[in-house]
Amino acid sequence: MAYTIPKETYSGKVLGLEFGKGPKALKVGGENTLPFLSFEGNIPNKPVIAYEIQDILPEDWPDTVQKQYTAVSDNPVKWAQFCQNDLKAQAVALRLIGTHPDRGNRSSEDAAKTVKDVLSAIEIPLIILGSNHIEKDASVLVAAAEAASGYNCIIGKAQEGNYKTIVAAALAHNHKLIAMSELDINLAKQLNILITQMGFDKERLITDPMCSALGYGLEYTYSVMERIRLAALLQNDATMQPPIVGDVGMYVWKVKETLASGADIPQWGALEERGILWEAITATAMLTAGANLLIMRHPKAVETVNKVIEELV
Amino acid sequence: MLIIGEKISIIAKKVREAMMNRDPKPIQELAEAQWRAGAHFIDVNTGPAEEKGDELMKWMVEIIQEKVHSPLCLDTTNPVALEAGLKFHNNQWGRALINSTSNEPERFVMLELAAKYNAQVIGLTLGKGGIPADAEERCGIAAEIMARAAEYGVSLEDIFLDPLILQVCTMQDQARHSIKAIKMFQELNDPPMKTVVGLSNISNGVPKTMRSLIDRTYLTLLMYEGLTAAIMNPLDKEIMDVLKTTNVFLGKTLYAHSYLEM
Numbered sequence: 001m002a003y004t005i006p007k008e009t010y011s012g013k014v015l016g017l018e019f020g021k022g023p024k025a026l027k028v029g030g031e032n033t034l035p036f037l038s039f040e041g042n043i044p045n046k047p048v049i050a051y052e053i054q055d056i057l058p059e060d061w062p063d064t065v066q067k068q069y070t071a072v073s074d075n076p077v078k079w080a081q082f083c084q085n086d087l088k089a090q091a092v093a094l095r096l097i098g099t100h101p102d103r104g105n106r107s108s109e110d111a112a113k114t115v116k117d118v119l120s121a122i123e124i125p126l127i128i129l130g131s132n133h134i135e136k137d138a139s140v141l142v143a144a145a146e147a148a149s150g151y152n153c154i155i156g157k158a159q160e161g162n163y164k165t166i167v168a169a170a171l172a173h174n175h176k177l178i179a180m181s182e183l184d185i186n187l188a189k190q191l192n193i194l195i196t197q198m199g200f201d202k203e204r205l206i207t208d209p210m211c212s213a214l215g216y217g218l219e220y221t222y223s224v225m226e227r228i229r230l231a232a233l234l235q236n237d238a239t240m241q242p243p244i245v246g247d248v249g250m251y252v253w254k255v256k257e258t259l260a261s262g263a264d265i266p267q268w269g270a271l272e273e274r275g276i277l278w279e280a281i282t283a284t285a286m287l288t289a290g291a292n293l294l295i296m297r298h299p300k301a302v303e304t305v306n307k308v309i310e311e312l313v
Numbered sequence: 314m315l316i317i318g319e320k321i322s323i324i325a326k327k328v329r330e331a332m333m334n335r336d337p338k339p340i341q342e343l344a345e346a347q348w349r350a351g352a353h354f355i356d357v358n359t360g361p362a363e364e365k366g367d368e369l370m371k372w373m374v375e376i377i378q379e380k381v382h383s384p385l386c387l388d389t390t391n392p393v394a395l396e397a398g399l400k401f402h403n404n405q406w407g408r409a410l411i412n413s414t415s416n417e418p419e420r421f422v423m424l425e426l427a428a429k430y431n432a433q434v435i436g437l438t439l440g441k442g443g444i445p446a447d448a449e450e451r452c453g454i455a456a457e458i459m460a461r462a463a464e465y466g467v468s469l470e471d472i473f474l475d476p477l478i479l480q481v482c483t484m485q486d487q488a489r490h491s492i493k494a495i496k497m498f499q500e501l502n503d504p505p506m507k508t509v510v511g512l513s514n515i516s517n518g519v520p521k522t523m524r525s526l527i528d529r530t531y532l533t534l535l536m537y538e539g540l541t542a543a544i545m546n547p548l549d550k551e552i553m554d555v556l557k558t559t560n561v562f563l564g565k566t567l568y569a570h571s572y573l574e575m
Contacts, residue, residue: 193569194571
């Protein structure tokens with residue numbers, strides 16, 4: 001007797017979301033099956049990887065990644081163009097880390113100017129991220145949303161402590177929005193509910209359940225993402241159907257395994273290769289858990305994960 | 314759990330008058346309100362509908378589905394009326410549910426209609442012997458209904474077994490028997506048989522202020538045993554809140570502080 005593949009049927013569907021504008025606009029989500037299980041359903045859009053850049057010199061990034069961008073990282077416009085033109089990036093994620101009170105405390109106006117300059121220099125979609133400082137982000141992201149008006153960006157991250165002003169700005173300037181909670185499935189759902197209750201369409205939301213690096217809580221992120229997807233697909237939970245983002249790079253490039261040199265710990269092997277693998281493996285795990293959009297740093301890691309995507313889709 | 318909205322019933326004076334006068338508005342409003350409150354099916358109870366029952370049912374199906382995009386549960390003992398409803402039922406939003414067949418010979422025709430119109434059907438475990446004494450007797454009747462369904466070409470997956478809920482105020486032990494029957498029905502087949510109850514039967518005859526409490530408490534016990542569907546009042550917020558909370562306990566809904574608002 002011929003073997004029949006057992007198939008699960010899903011009652012729900014991940015929402016599709018488009019960002020950017022013009023011919024380079026991107027679409028993520030829209031699948032009605034678990035990640036890469038295309039034999040069970042339809043996966044209309046591949047996961048997308050955005051290159052992370054920032055508004056100030058990436059002095060806190062380890063050498064392995066810093067040196068990839070030495071020629072351009074003193075200027076976010078050049079950096080964004082490098083990603084677009086040289087690295088063939090599909091999207092760029094601009095982190096306004098310099099607005100953090102402990103990292104230079106740049107003003108909202110300065111941040112808004114950076115956003116404007118970057119947007120006018122590239123054609124690929126832009127993701128605009130704050131510095132993850134609850135109070136400061138509430139003003140920085142509002143200014144950034146206004147500066148990016150008409151570009152259909154993704155802005156974030158709206159959190160429990162600041163979502164109201166950020167949601168209002170995303171609403172007013174027609175952006176997509178990342179809602180982030182800290183590794184708590186119930187809070188992730190609650191935040192999505194609160195945001196949609198403000199009149200923000202769930203079709204314009206992206207869920208960030210908070211990323212973590214391999215060896216540093218990856219399994220927690222994995223479980224939360226997986227549970228979100230199961231709620232979306234098997235329980236048809238409308239609040240859990242937005243696409244998921246994995247903000248991989250910032251969690252990976254600070255752990256010991258991406259910092260310690262091969263001379264210090266010979267049994268771990270060469271640092272550069274190890275760091276790239278650490279980011280690629282963390283990112284791949286996020287994809288298999290359900291992430292639709294990844295934010296990453298090292299070009300080699302991006303290349304590796306893109307290859308995985310090509311082979312699995 | 315599937316909710317079958319019970320409010321459109323000939324027993325309600327307002328609905329009865331609207332049916333008699335062919336006044337669509339009150340019926341459409343009730344259908345829409347139940348749908349918005351979360352009903353997956355709208356029950357359309359036209360009773361025995363002896364005179365021009367077919368015309369009435371056809372009219373009901375059309376005016377309700379004009380406003381509400383859900384399947385209907387056609388609730389009449391008149392097979393001619395039922396067939397008229399099935400003929401005009403729009404299956405775009407799901408297949409109709411027939412309420413109901415049983416082990417009484419005059420209800421076998423409902424299986425014939427289910428097969429003919431590819432509808433689902435409620436199998437009420439009631440036979441010639443009157444009210445079943447316990448869960449075991451209900452299972453015996455269920456097995457006969459299932460065997461007959463197979464004869465008529467109705468898939469077991471299209472049958473919802475109904476243990477027949479009786480009023481707790483005069484037949485207290487039956488409340489327990491019906492709960493047990495819900496559990497046992499599922500074991501009659503693999504995949505498990507679907508189940509349904511007419512929830513408010515449990516509180517028939519009790520003081521009006523206690524009905525909702527009795528209904529919703531009973532509902533949690535039935536849901537715990539795996540109940541598939543209930544004919545109930547989705548406009549009763551207290552019942553709906555208990556249903557949603559039970560779904561959280563049973564892991565069918567992901568908890569969030571605002572889950573009651575969803």
